[in-house]
């Protein structure tokens with residue numbers, strides 16, 4: 001049966017076996033938590049995701065980008081949200097905190113630009129494109145963890 005994508009979103013944002021109160025992506029094994037209203041620095045945001053059994057969001061393929069991008073646009077406020085990418089170990093050497101390979105990319109035009117030493121990855125709410133951002137800014141953030149089988 002064909003189910004329109006928008007109906008899937010409505011379905012997966014309630015309680016579900018795979019992800020509990022987190023949002024399930026029907027096309028992979030992962031669960032996502034959108035913290036629209038708690039504003040934290042990148043490091044604080046990561047600590048909160050880890051405390052909840054996950055990590056900051058990694059995106060490893062185009063379908064995952066499309067899924068997150070559709071949901072992030074529901075954010076009532078803010079410019080961008082933290083993801084788990086950073087180049088704080090080696091400038092320009094981007095990696096994901098959860099250890100996923102940093103292969104798929106979706107940079108906003110002109111980025112990464114390391115503007116005044118930006119080392120943390122955020123996603124622009126209105127477009128879904130990525131920006132290297134100042135790690136000390138307080139932003140909403142997206143956590144990711146593996147779902148129950």
Ligand SMILES: [Ca+2]
Nearest residue numbers: 087114118119
């Ligand atoms: Ca940088």
Ligand SMILES: [Ca+2]
Nearest residue numbers: 111113131132
């Ligand atoms: Ca930037």
